[in-house]
Amino acid sequence: MNIAIVEDNHSDAGLLASFLDQYGEHHPPVLCFTRYSSGEAFLVSSCEEYQLIFMDIYLGETDGIETARQILKRNADSLIVFLTTSREDIWRAVRLHACFDYIEKRTFNYAKIEEILNTAKKKLRFQTRSLDFYNGKQKVSLPISKIRYLISHDKYTYITLEGNQELRCRTTFSSLCSMLEHEPRFLPCNRGVMLNMDFISQAGRDTFVMTDGKSFPIRKRSHADIMRRFNEHQFKKLNEQEDSLWTT
Numbered sequence: 001m002n003i004a005i006v007e008d009n010h011s012d013a014g015l016l017a018s019f020l021d022q023y024g025e026h027h028p029p030v031l032c033f034t035r036y037s038s039g040e041a042f043l044v045s046s047c048e049e050y051q052l053i054f055m056d057i058y059l060g061e062t063d064g065i066e067t068a069r070q071i072l073k074r075n076a077d078s079l080i081v082f083l084t085t086s087r088e089d090i091w092r093a094v095r096l097h098a099c100f101d102y103i104e105k106r107t108f109n110y111a112k113i114e115e116i117l118n119t120a121k122k123k124l125r126f127q128t129r130s131l132d133f134y135n136g137k138q139k140v141s142l143p144i145s146k147i148r149y150l151i152s153h154d155k156y157t158y159i160t161l162e163g164n165q166e167l168r169c170r171t172t173f174s175s176l177c178s179m180l181e182h183e184p185r186f187l188p189c190n191r192g193v194m195l196n197m198d199f200i201s202q203a204g205r206d207t208f209v210m211t212d213g214k215s216f217p218i219r220k221r222s223h224a225d226i227m228r229r230f231n232e233h234q235f236k237k238l239n240e241q242e243d244s245l246w247t248t
Helices: 010-026 039-043 064-074 087-095 110-128 173-180 223-246
Strands: 002-006 032-036 052-056 079-084 101-104 130-135 138-143 147-153 156-161 166-169 186-190 193-196 200-203 207-210 215-217
Touching (some): 002 010, 010 110, 032 039, 039 064, 064 079, 079 110, 130 173, 147 173, 156 173, 186 223, 200 223
Parallel strands (some): 002 032, 079 101
Antiparallel strands (some): 186 193, 207 215
8 A cells, every 4th residue: 555644743744654664564565655744745746646645734835635635636536534633624624525534633543543544445445446347359347436337228238437438338237237246335226227326426216316417217116125225325434434534
């Protein structure tokens, strides 16, 4: 895991580095991390290559919130952990939709760092998993976390990805769904339709609305089970967000 520490307080940066070293001693493989003393220095580096970023909010000319905004333009998958002396600043980070976790410096300890790194590993493993199949003679490998939904139509399967990219495949819908059936984020909501619940923005009485505005009807015969799975996923996400925001 490639980690960046963006912190202008030498003492705080050193303490965090010592916790990362301690974690690496007990949880292989070894972590790789680099320290930066300002947002400007970090942004002129290859900042998009870092998977996990510990970001102080109170930096110099470019504060941590603005630095995070610039990072996400280059790599929307970066996991950002904000460091600050004031809990009130968390709401600025939440509005940016960039807060993977949050640490108040007065409660800075190894147990919190260990928890964050364990959770980050799980999330990064999901981001790197792929859906691998053949479309005719061409081998296709799609990041699972980027798949919004799959639709079966007229002997083809249409896969829509994050960024509105669409792939038309001759691979059967059922075979692709069987590859995703053990991925808890994917939900068959109707005949010939499978959704990634991370991209559902609204659940109505009879339809799901996706983040790109596309609507899909919910199968009446399986309505109760479909909504149960969706609600369980939502509760799990909500609990994870609350834990990251309030557990210090």
